[in-house]
Amino acid sequence: MALTRTIRRIGGSLVVTIPPEIAQETGLEEGTAVTLRSRSGRIEVERSDRAEQLKAEAARLAANPEYLAEVRAIQKEMEDIRAW
DSSP, rough: OOOOOOOEETTTTEEEOHHHHHHHHHTTTTTTEEEEEEEEEEEEEEOOOOOHHHHHHHHHHOOOOOHHHHHHHHHHHHHHHHOO
């Protein structure tokens, strides 16, 4: 199925609406997490599974120096408790 939609701006983002026919066919509904990929000038949208969500969250946290410092402090505290 191919339908034409107009891109709109909301805040700093661009938005494309998903028609009900395609949403129903693909099992998408409001609140469904999706993964967006751009390849060769195309945008792909697919359901996100929980593993992908967790990997993305882990990558985001691993890139945050403040979070890493907090993790190291907790690890040190746990080692100190274990040594006691």
